[in-house]
Amino acid sequence: MSETHAPARGAATLHDVAREAGVSLATASRVLNGSTRKVAESYRERVDAAAEKLGYTANLSAQATARGTSAIVALLVADIGDVSFGRLASGVVRGAEEAGFIVTIADTGRDPERELRLVRTLRGQRPRGLILGVARKAGSDSAALQNELTALAAMGCHVVVLGEGEPGQRSISLGNRGGAEALGAELAELGYRQAVVIGGPEGLRASDDRIGGFTAGFTDGGGTTAAVRHGATTRDAGYAVARELLADGLAEGTLIFGVSDLVAAGIASALRDAGRQVGVDIAVAGFDDIPTCRDIGPGLTTVRAPFDDLGYRALRAAVESDWQHDAEVPLALEVVVRGSTPRRDG
Amino acid sequence: MSETHAPARGAATLHDVAREAGVSLATASRVLNGSTRKVAESYRERVDAAAEKLGYTANLSAQATARGTSAIVALLVADIGDVSFGRLASGVVRGAEEAGFIVTIADTGRDPERELRLVRTLRGQRPRGLILGVARKAGSDSAALQNELTALAAMGCHVVVLGEGEPGQRSISLGNRGGAEALGAELAELGYRQAVVIGGPEGLRASDDRIGGFTAGFTDGGGTTAAVRHGATTRDAGYAVARELLADGLAEGTLIFGVSDLVAAGIASALRDAGRQVGVDIAVAGFDDIPTCRDIGPGLTTVRAPFDDLGYRALRAAVESDWQHDAEVPLALEVVVRGSTPRRDG
DNA sequence: TTGTACGCGTTATCAC
DNA sequence: GTGATAACGCGTACAA
Numbered sequence: 054m055s056e057t058h059a060p061a062r063g064a065a066t067l068h069d070v071a072r073e074a075g076v077s078l079a080t081a082s083r084v085l086n087g088s089t090r091k092v093a094e095s096y097r098e099r100v101d102a103a104a105e106k107l108g109y110t111a112n113l114s115a116q117a118t119a120r121g122t123s124a125i126v127a128l129l130v131a132d133i134g135d136v137s138f139g140r141l142a143s144g145v146v147r148g149a150e151e152a153g154f155i156v157t158i159a160d161t162g163r164d165p166e167r168e169l170r171l172v173r174t175l176r177g178q179r180p181r182g183l184i185l186g187v188a189r190k191a192g193s194d195s196a197a198l199q200n201e202l203t204a205l206a207a208m209g210c211h212v213v214v215l216g217e218g219e220p221g222q223r224s225i226s227l228g229n230r231g232g233a234e235a236l237g238a239e240l241a242e243l244g245y246r247q248a249v250v251i252g253g254p255e256g257l258r259a260s261d262d263r264i265g266g267f268t269a270g271f272t273d274g275g276g277t278t279a280a281v282r283h284g285a286t287t288r289d290a291g292y293a294v295a296r297e298l299l300a301d302g303l304a305e306g307t308l309i310f311g312v313s314d315l316v317a318a319g320i321a322s323a324l325r326d327a328g329r330q331v332g333v334d335i336a337v338a339g340f341d342d343i344p345t346c347r348d349i350g351p352g353l354t355t356v357r358a359p360f361d362d363l364g365y366r367a368l369r370a371a372v373e374s375d376w377q378h379d380a381e382v383p384l385a386l387e388v389v390v391r392g393s394t395p396r397r398d399g
Numbered sequence: 400m401s402e403t404h405a406p407a408r409g410a411a412t413l414h415d416v417a418r419e420a421g422v423s424l425a426t427a428s429r430v431l432n433g434s435t436r437k438v439a440e441s442y443r444e445r446v447d448a449a450a451e452k453l454g455y456t457a458n459l460s461a462q463a464t465a466r467g468t469s470a471i472v473a474l475l476v477a478d479i480g481d482v483s484f485g486r487l488a489s490g491v492v493r494g495a496e497e498a499g500f501i502v503t504i505a506d507t508g509r510d511p512e513r514e515l516r517l518v519r520t521l522r523g524q525r526p527r528g529l530i531l532g533v534a535r536k537a538g539s540d541s542a543a544l545q546n547e548l549t550a551l552a553a554m555g556c557h558v559v560v561l562g563e564g565e566p567g568q569r570s571i572s573l574g575n576r577g578g579a580e581a582l583g584a585e586l587a588e589l590g591y592r593q594a595v596v597i598g599g600p601e602g603l604r605a606s607d608d609r610i611g612g613f614t615a616g617f618t619d620g621g622g623t624t625a626a627v628r629h630g631a632t633t634r635d636a637g638y639a640v641a642r643e644l645l646a647d648g649l650a651e652g653t654l655i656f657g658v659s660d661l662v663a664a665g666i667a668s669a670l671r672d673a674g675r676q677v678g679v680d681i682a683v684a685g686f687d688d689i690p691t692c693r694d695i696g697p698g699l700t701t702v703r704a705p706f707d708d709l710g711y712r713a714l715r716a717a718v719e720s721d722w723q724h725d726a727e728v729p730l731a732l733e734v735v736v737r738g739s740t741p742r743r744d745g
Numbered sequence: 746t747t748g749t750a751c752g753c754g755t756t757a758t759c760a761c
Numbered sequence: 762g763t764g765a766t767a768a769c770g771c772g773t774a775c776a777a
Binding site: 063064108110111112113114115117118121123125132133134135136138139140142143146147150155156157158159160171173174176177178179204207208209288314315318319321322325343344345347348349350351352361 | 409410454456457458459460461463464467469471478479480481482484485486488489492493496501502503504505506517519520522523524525550554555634660661664665667668671689690691693694695696697698707
């Protein structure tokens with residue numbers, strides 16, 4: 054038997070494997086990790102056996118320092134507890150596994166200050182890519198953040214921002230505007246003529262795009278958007294604003310569009326609590342197609358937003374060495390009509 | 400002025416900073432990264448200035464190799480797209496930021512084979528902790544996985560499993576059983592006497608615990624659990640099984656408990672589609688308290704499960720050097736009664 | 746094809 | 762207090 058050289062503590066190192074197999078460090082490295090160089094079959098077997106026996110797994114940190122580049126993609130999101138971001142992360146992680154990358158995740162809690170701090174921290178990982186899934190407000194990108202991002206880019210990190218990016222930046226967008234436009238058009242076609250929109254805070258890109266798209270589609274179809282209210286993008290905000298709307302008086306047959314399903318869910322509850330019937334009395338539509346859409350009221354009409362696909366693509370964009378925006382085909386958003394917006398006669 | 404030694408490409412290194420500040424590597428290291436050693440104020444200032452000027456950020460990989468230990472916690476979940484796991488991740492990430500750790504995430508897709516592969520991969524990171532948020536089936540832990548875990552533990556990685564762990568393992572559980580028991584008791588108190596349970600696949604710990612807890616609490620309160628049906632833990636499964644139940648005939652005043660809110664949401668829709676009225680005709684209760692609970696039917700009675708707290712605690716358990724199970728106080732699960740289970744007279 | 750030796754960026758142990 | 766210098770675990774010219 055071979056001598057006792059079991060790694061007293063800690064994991065087996067490449068050195069251990071080489072010794073156990075009776076080969077040089079270099080040879081062991083070549084067989085265990087991808088190298089173009091060839092190594093004799095007999096050696097290969099011995100090394101593999103030794104690695105297996107010792108339970109060797111390459112130390113990724115050491116590999117990263119040696120190679121000068123890591124197999125890490127950092128994901129920064131506004132709120133990982135949010136369903137949509139969860140699905141986004143799901144797509145990112147799926148892509149990462151395929152591509153052999155590791156995903157690190159951080160959460161800004163929608164706080165720009167924290168975002169900046171986190172991006173700084175992330176730089177330490179020397180990630181190959183950074184996916185910025187943060188709710189962006191128009192023109193709110195601080196210079197400091199931009200500096201960080203260009204610094205990141207300078208060290209070879211592919212920064213991909215979700216939504217519209219600056220020119221020259223890798224970016225990929227969900228298609229909020231187009232999806233909402235299709236929704237507006239469809240609802241106009243269904244016979245709705247009066248709509249009210251409950252959106253997120255003014256300036257929030259995703260919200261603004263959805264509002265703009267919906268209004269365009271609905272107007273083109275012959276409808277009129279009577280009002281746009283701004284609030285938080287939450288269920289409670291939807292509920293609260295809807296109650297205000299009801300207090301102000303809301304004509305029967307009016308359609309309320311909430312910029313997200315969560316908002317729409319709040320709206321539906323507000324209507325119900327006020328004794329109005331969703332769908333027959335007042336119509337409601339949302340955006341996202343969260344899992345419980347079918348179970349809200351008579352079923353919530355919405356737009357299916359493929360956040361997982363978005364995440365998957367973002368990862369590809371973060372990982373590929375060359376990437377061109379133009380090659381991207383738009384994601385497929387699908388209008389899903391349910392009971393909350395039945396066809397209107399008339 | 401100092402010479403031109405701008406790092407041609409890539410990030411500034413500690414070496415660069417030291418040279419720019421005109422001090423030694425060691426000194427630069429001491430001021431920039433935590434060291435107990437003191438360094439003169441004048442030097443400290445110069446180093447800080449140089450670091451700032453060069454935009455220095457420590458290379459974490461290099462730090463990890465040098466220190467022999469990383470500041471990484473790996474999170475392995477069954478499905479990050481699931482709301483509950485999203486909230487879990489949220490808590491983990493929050494704790495990690497506090498503790499100065501980085502979180503890497505991977506997704507098993509509920510596939511044991513993939514789980515094993517991923518744990519192997521994760522070993523490469525030499526993480527300080529590993530959080531296993533995977534849906535566990537009783538007795539399904541393969542020997543191979545156990546081996547991996549002990550290997551991990553041997554290299555100093557704190558493995559913390561969510562749910563009931565093996566003795567000697569760090570584990571922390573949500574309290575499914577207790578929560579469900581409280582729910583059962585509360586519903587019995589509200590006057591319900593007949594219940595049917597729609598659970599997940601047989602053997603799934605979380606599901607079994609909830610079923611067992613509910614039955615115990617309900618029975619103790621004077622109720623009877625007429626039947627337990629097993630299926631997937633999904634909305635569609637809830638819907639399908641509920642339809643079967645209806646086809647078989649369901650007495651008015653019966654209560655249906657779905658082991659998760661998603662299942663319960665499906666149940667509620669099945670009832671509605673069959674012309675039954677949730678709450679007045681048949682009662683429904685769930686578990687988790689997902690965001691749209693209030694907007695499903697007349698509001699879904701459920702148990703608020705603090706997944707984010709669970710995640711936060713899991714991170715603490717993964718990070719702390721010594722940790723004892725006994726010190727953990729149970730998480731606070733709260734029964735939330737809503738319209739889907741009004742008080743029954745009689 | 747195989748092995749030697751140096752470098753990656755950082756920490757830590759020593760002398761000074 | 763400060764600065765050389767040897768690790769850390771691994772990749773990879775380069776030489777053999």
